[in-house]
Amino acid sequence: MARQTVTVVGGGLAGLSATMKLAELGCKVNLVSVVPVKRSHSVCAQGGINSVSDMTGEDDSIELHAYDTIRGGDFLADQPPVYEMCYNAPYILKMLDHIGVPFNRTASGNLDRRRFGGTLYNRTAFCGASTGQQLLYGLDEQVRRAEAKGLVQKYENHEFMRVVQNQDGEACGIVMMDIYTLDLTVLKSDAVIFATGGNGIIFGKSTNSMHNTGAAAARLFVQSGALLANSEFIQVHPTAIPGKDKYRLMSESARGEGGRVWVWGNSAKRMKNPADGELITCGVTGEKWFFLEAFYPGYGNLVARDVASRAILAVTDAGLGVDGKDQVYLDVTHLEPKTQDKLEAILDIYQKYTGEDPRIVPMKIFPAVHYTMGGLYIDWPAYDAEDRLSRFRQMTNIKGVFAAGECEYQYHGANRLGANSLLSCIYGGLVAGAECERYMQSLGKDVLSGSDGAFEEAQAKELAFKQDLFSRGGEENVHLLHEELGKVMIDKVTVRRSNSGLDEALQKLYQIRERYKHIGLSDKGNYVNQTYIFANQFKYIIENAIAIAKAARCRDESRGAHAKEGFEDRDDENWLKTSIIRYQKDLDPHISYNSVDTRYFKPVKRDYTKAVKKKIQVENPPAYVPIVTSRDYGR
Ligand SMILES: Cc1cc2nc3c(=O)[nH]c(=O)nc-3n(C[C@H](O)[C@H](O)[C@H](O)COP(=O)(O)OP(=O)(O)OC[C@H]3O[C@@H](n4cnc5c(N)ncnc54)[C@H](O)[C@@H]3O)c2cc1C
Incomplete structure (x- = not known):
């Protein structure tokens, strides 16, 4: 054969x-x-x-x-x-x-x-x-x-x-x-x-x-x-450097090698401890407050990422962000030079993009979308x-x-x-x-033997879409639409989710889907035309965004990276299920659920406060x- x-x-x-x-x-x-x-x-x-x-x-x-x-x-x-x-x-x-x-x-x-x-x-x-x-x-x-x-x-x-x-x-x-x-x-x-x-x-x-x-x-x-x-x-990583173009990751290895996350404490402020909901004082005024270590003494700076990101947001929401901004310190200045050397690749990235040497000055970081x-x-x-x-x-x-x-x-x-x-x-x-x-x-058998006409038809569909995009002369700019889409996804579909926010996000996404029909390409050239390439991808990006928002809207619980206001607990009785999402043209995607195979480990509540x-x-x-x-x- x-x-x-x-x-x-x-x-x-x-x-x-x-x-x-x-x-x-x-x-x-x-x-x-x-x-x-x-x-x-x-x-x-x-x-x-x-x-x-x-x-x-x-x-x-x-x-x-x-x-x-x-x-x-x-x-x-x-x-x-x-x-x-x-x-x-x-x-x-x-x-x-x-x-x-x-x-x-x-x-x-x-x-x-x-x-x-x-x-x-x-x-x-x-x-x-x-x-x-x-x-x-x-x-x-x-x-x-x-x-x-x-x-x-x-x-x-x-x-x-x-x-x-x-x-x-x-x-x-x-x-x-x-x-x-x-x-x-x-x-x-x-x-x-x-x-x-x-x-x-x-x-x-x-x-x-x-x-x-x-x-x-x-x-x-x-x-x-x-x-x-x-x-x-969607995973939001706790430690990234915000940038105008993108976020640059400061790897968990910085904390794995002993890096610590902190803000200046403020004895006059009180906030809910994200670990147990109890009201606590936010450290001591004038002293460093290593809040992850305070909230989760068992795992400290190395709690799971969803937990760390929510804790950082809780601290900046309480008004404790560094310089009053959405940022906290990630500090490796106390590490031995030989340990810092193991982190050279990321410390160099920090220095290159901020101009500050993280071996001497603590890094300023904030959570960013990272993984799906x-x-x-x-x-x-x-x-x-x-x-x-x-x-x-x-x-x-x-x-x-x-x-x-x-x-x-x-x-x-x-x-x-x-x-x-x-x-x-x-x-x-x-x-x-x-x-x-x-x-x-x-x-x-040979799968190609039953493919008569299939390649020509598939290629023709792509050609037709290409011609359609090139012929559109509308006012909408695909890059600006992407900016709007990214903003609503970050605001409503990442760390802070609520059903009303997700409904707003979906409405906005439907509008973007409609407005996309009226884009015009600023570049109509046939060589290295990045606007065309992105415009072609954007049709599918919108549908993926809708699938993410819709699946989040349907899941009425908080589990892992999905935390929803009004449904703060994990609900194994109703939601220990895999979401299965099917596309439906011009409609919301259809969502059904598969059961999860939990044969080896019985689900228990996660607790990172104790190191057992x-x-x-x-x-x-x-x-x-x-x-x-x-x-x-x-x-
Ligand atoms: C900054 C950063 C640091 C990370 N560090 C770690 C870490 O230390 N440890 C860890 O476990 N994970 C880490 N991750 C996650 C990990 O890097 C990624 O999940 C993993 O590399 C993904 O690999 P992949 O092969 O699935 O895809 P990728 O490496 O993303 O490769 C995708 C490939 O698909 C191709 N492709 C995409 N679209 C098309 C298309 N339409 N047509 C043709 N080709 C296409 C691309 O050209 C590329 O070759 C990190 C992630 C980030 C963002």
Whole structure:
């Protein structure tokens, strides 16, 4: 049988891992990326990647890693995928080490570990504070080996526009656009894997790269009926530097290495302690008030991110922001120079963008939109599911379309723990590659044989939309519409949510959807026309924004990153459910709910006020299903 071909859309950690796995299995890959692969957003990841090591002497365990992840996500994650990811994490680290990723090491030669949020254990391996870059370059090298063997063909600077399906609804390729010439072409393949990253740009300014618009996944949602899941869960990172163009992250590693968050205390002020609702005095006038340590003595500065962000907002709302503004201090000035050196990559970013040296002066930071827990719905049959072998992990509801990485919803529930994303991207990518190969083997036919006319039709639809956009001569400016959309999303759909605010947001989004019909392109050129490229994406950005706001409006509880006024408690009786979102043209999306698989850990209320290290025992854990093999790193 001829070698099968897969189109992988996205060249970040998830896309590269999937490509590597497919090449290992002898498949051919078309690797499509809107930016050069080595500029994928993963390159910006800073603080590290989680896995349990038995070398830290802390009695850490796989079970504890899985438990922290599930508790951090406020019990909304299906537990089998999380468990298997944590099982595989040490092997993934071994693979990364073998392929030459330059991790920091201890004096005895083991991988060094730092503590991250939501855990009491040092389980985060790191490369200074530029871990994502080192991981991406390591995997890129492996993919280049496959490229040299003729197994991988890269299409950088090409944007995914539409999936093509045959008459049985199976994916058989894509339409893509050259972002220089705006030419539309097709790629034929036996399956497609999506690894297109997050969607922070929906919120205007975020810590994400400017190409993280989420338009690719949203195109699949709008054009092809792909389901989204848990879109309402948007992570706001507690520590970023506000900027006119975007927010720049100051990684959790700063706190992992001992950084402390504070404001000047004020004995005359009282506020509600976010941990228990009790009225408290806001520190002592003239003294530093380390408020996270005061609210959550058990975890201090390393509480889960949703908890830290809400605490910072509560403090600035109480009028304690530094210089009367929405900002608090993140202080690493007391750290030893050798510890500061481990943070060099981020401290340099701070100095570059603010002009102040954070080794001497505390940094001024504020929460910013950072990560999307929700995304494309994927199937994930547990190891003991009766129909395990007729289903495919990481496959969306579209036959032959898989998804991995930040663009899909598994693994993090209602809130992601720091340093778990790089892990889920690599794990999910490897699983998607392996399951995609199994899917193609199971087909027993050539998907292209039933695709007569499908490519021409898909390309014609894209061409028609292109011509439509170029012919519009309205007054509306797509960039200004984006500014308005970002503002309403930040104001009403991030940390402070209420049903009235979400209703207002939805009304505004419907108006923007209407006004978008009346845009005019300021640039009508046919070469590197960024206004056109963004205008095309914006149609889908609006629908994604509506899906996020609508799912938030429907969920009447507070859980993880979703906190709603009037519904302050988590409500497991009614809302321990995954939101499943289906696009409906010109209507609100339809939302239904799936139950959550909580087989290993019973949901309990999260409490970060006490530091209790306890052993976690799991009855009937899954057998270890290895996803890393020695061939993954060329042995
Ligand atoms: C500043 C920052 C620091 C972070 N630090 C950490 C950390 O220390 N640890 C951790 O675990 N997590 C961290 N994260 C989160 C983590 O970096 C991301 O979740 C992860 O890198 C996402 O990887 P990915 O492969 O899913 O997507 P990405 O790396 O974003 O790659 C997406 C790919 O899709 C392509 N693409 C997108 N749209 C299209 C399209 N329409 N057509 C073609 N190609 C397309 C892009 O070109 C790119 O190649 C951080 C996030 C930020 C913002």
